[in-house]
Amino acid sequence: MDSQEEENIVIKKDRREKKEKKDKKRSKSQPAPEVADTDAVDESSETPAKKRKREALADEIEIDVSLPEPSSKKAARKAKKAKLNPTPAADKDGATDTKTDAASKEESGKRSDFGVWIGNLPWSATKDSLRTFLVENAEMKSEHITRVHLPPPTKPVNPNWSTKPLNKGFAYVDFSTELAMYSAIALTETKMDGRALLIKNAKSFEGRPDKPKVEQEQDTGRGGKVAAKGAHPPNKRVFVGNLSFDVTKEDLEQHYSECGPLEHIHMATFEDSGKCKGYAWVTFGDVEAATSAVKGFVFKDESDFKSKKKDKVESDEEADDKKKSGKKRKWLLNKLFGRELRCEFAEDSTTRYNKRYGKDKPAEAVEGVNPDRWKNFGNSGGNDAGNGGEERRGRKKVDPRTIRSGAAHTNAPRASHAIVESQGTKTTFD
Template sequence: MSKTKVGGDQKRKAERKAAKAAANAANGAADVDAKMTDAGSELKKEKKEKKEKKDTAEKKEKKEKKEKKERDEDSEEKKERKAKRKEKKRQEEESNETESTSPNPTADDDDTEESPPKKRKRDAAEGDLEIDVSLPQPPSKKALRKLKKHPELAPKILKPTPSNAPKAEIDKSTFPEHSSQVRSKHGVWIGNLAFSTTADTLRDFIALKPEDVTRVNLPTDERGRNKGFAYIDFDSEDALDHALKLSEALLGGRKVLIKNSKDFSKRPASAPAPPKNGANIDKNPPSRILYVGNLDFSTTAEALQEHFEFAGKIQRVRLATFEDSGKCKGFGFVDFLDIESVRRAMLGLTAEEEGTMNELEGKAEVELASRRKRRAMLIGRTITMEYGQDPSVRYKKRFGGKDREGGDEEGGSAVPRKKEWKDTRSTDAGAAYSSDVRRTGAITAGEGKKMTFAE
């Protein structure tokens, strides 16, 4: 039995090996077939791509040949047209020459005269242009646009000007050459007028001869109405006095105010002018210290000292810098030897230029102005300048004017007096324990605080 079993196992093993070998052979054949099919498809794809490239190349070549042929035909046509134009021009020139040289024109010449050349200068003898200067000047485009919006301004815009009339008819009294000929030394300003007031109304109100009033200037708005005031000029002092007496009189139901045109007593004070070149001289009291602001972050103390050397001798330069990077904070202080140097630094002048500034004229004055403008700038920025506060003044502001030790009155360093230390502790040994709640066990009132714990 054992021999039979052993023989059966060997047989089964041999069968399995044979089946496995057959399966491997079948798989190998399938792989070979797949590889063969892939290789065939790749060959077909390559052949197809080659054919497409060849077709595109042939189409491109045909297109280029066609375009070249068309270009050649166009160039030939252009050459022919150009040659025809030259020939035609030459014939026209020859015909013109024959016309000018022939003493007795013939019938053919008459035919040529009927079709003259296109470009021909106008013969001056045919007729001179005549311009009538007495006619009114045509309005400009700007005036026409204004008339379109406000037709009621037509009489004012379209009135004749001195350039419209002949020189012989110009009346200088009516059309002065300059505004200074209209304005006189005897003039008044009249205010609180009604919007309906006109120049004729003002002339009747003044009640003078027409020749006594040289000008009535009545400013109007875009609607053509009076703005509420006017200027009137007279030819004599007597006429001016007569007009001033009419102040507070009624005109159109309103009390008018009349003042001399040179009277500026009640004019409101104008706003202070901004500092020139970034310097504000009147802000702080004079000092030997110059405050400089609006500096670039890359500014150094050496650059600041070199920039202000023109004004005078510099004792030291203090530049505010950041602790981490060491760059400029945007401001600094320059300590000069005297106050005059600080003033010159703000004005942008040297000691020599300050003495000769009022005597300069023309080109020298323009050059000095440009130098002063450059001195007010540093690294492309307009710097702000003013008198810096003296250290003693800053100390008094900070510590309330207490006594100080050290430093001079002219701005030296001020050091506060040292305070004596005093022991403020209690000498009672049990005072600390009596005030301690935990040690005494006393009951304390609640303070309303609540403690919560996060889960």
């Protein structure tokens, strides 16, 4: 036999021995299977790993069609609220209280044409107490009140308060007749728990601030910010705010040249960098141009707009036809460098000057003088009698009673003590 064959035989023997050792170790580590008889061996012992049993399928779900349909989320919320705020139960005899009937009518009733608004209510007021107050103090019955709407408070309670508020301080009450409504309005200024109630017609809006007109918002274009109506009358001067720091006078001039001719642009700038502070005043040539700038748009012919197709060249005849058609489009001016401008009419320069230095400047008070005569004593009265001449330049008249003692003598002009200048004459003696 060759040496190579002998080596192969030895290797095979080693492998067999190793395999036998591994089988012995496995048999020792596994627990002995339970057998019914000594001779019989369970089939499960032959396989080292047990097979998992297949789980049994669940029974089919049976649905009873005769059962009622489950409630929706909205109905469930209503039922939950009803549990939190239960209504008083009925009597044993089956007769319900009159208050419960009234409450059910309020929930199911709608707003009537005869309603009042009640304000300045005490925090302790409830629907029942308000109903009782109206019935006892006015000539009406409980049946005349069809609805009481008392909104509950929504904001968190102040921890410093001793009592928890039960309402928002106002309520709406509807009546079935007009007579009951006016009898409730007659109770205004009547005190309820120490507070004088304010009762007025629910359809009356007197005393409330006027809402801004929708037309003014529509005229501003796409989101243009315009000042409230009546701030300053329309004039040539316009205030422009919310400007970028990189804006220059040339940019403003080019932007607002679409409105009309410009007279002057005054831009507020920083002293160190010279950049814009974010606002400027633009003076236009006429009021119409300034109005267009405040609105944020102007109307231009379609021929003024650049066409999207640059390759297409229109003839002169087609351009004339477009001009004759008279169709105009909006040219928006409410944005500059991506920022929405805040435009409003500024104060006219003449009006501004008169308020500061002219006749419209309010006169300051002078002690011991009738207010009708304050204007006769200058801008600052006699308070600057002891100061220098710079503060007395605009003064027309001074009341001598306002000058303190010694002030006139100390401020009197003095003769100069300097060397007298020569006049060119010479005196000689013989």
